[in-house]
Amino acid sequence: MKSTKHLSKAGMIAALYVILVIIEIPLGQLAYGPIQVRFAEALVLLPLVEVAAIPGVFVGCIISNLILTFTSGFGLIDVIGGSLVTLVSAYLTSKMPNKILGILPPVILNALIVSLWVSSFFPEMSYWVVAAGIGLGELVAVGLFGNVVLYAYSRMKKSGYDKF
Numbered sequence: 001m002k003s004t005k006h007l008s009k010a011g012m013i014a015a016l017y018v019i020l021v022i023i024e025i026p027l028g029q030l031a032y033g034p035i036q037v038r039f040a041e042a043l044v045l046l047p048l049v050e051v052a053a054i055p056g057v058f059v060g061c062i063i064s065n066l067i068l069t070f071t072s073g074f075g076l077i078d079v080i081g082g083s084l085v086t087l088v089s090a091y092l093t094s095k096m097p098n099k100i101l102g103i104l105p106p107v108i109l110n111a112l113i114v115s116l117w118v119s120s121f122f123p124e125m126s127y128w129v130v131a132a133g134i135g136l137g138e139l140v141a142v143g144l145f146g147n148v149v150l151y152a153y154s155r156m157k158k159s160g161y162d163k164f
Contacts, residue, residue, distance in 0.1 A: 009052035017060025035133035045146030111135030
């Protein structure tokens, strides 16, 4: 029974990640460009309080990056690399003792690793400019929106909506 709950939560988190990315597609490169604020990355803070969020954000990111290959042009490197960065970020976040430190893994890893291939698609921008753009966007997504997600999730748990 517990594994069914875990799988259901992970699936819902993955679906929410994909929905948030799809909603962002009309905004252009905001979900994948050299300066990006991927709103779905707010969910990467959930592993602090919900272990099912680790596979949830990973699967959601894989599906989203597959969808984005049609608009971003980054291809397999972003599907595999970007999704693995999200998986490692979510796992490391789950090991952090508080929200402030929980923000660090996704911000640092996305800024330093994702910018490796994103900067190669934007040769007019240096690696460090792209790293700063991705890092600052991740800080907004995880630090600001992630805390909103954590607050909403804790309210849901308190009110009994988390009993499925």
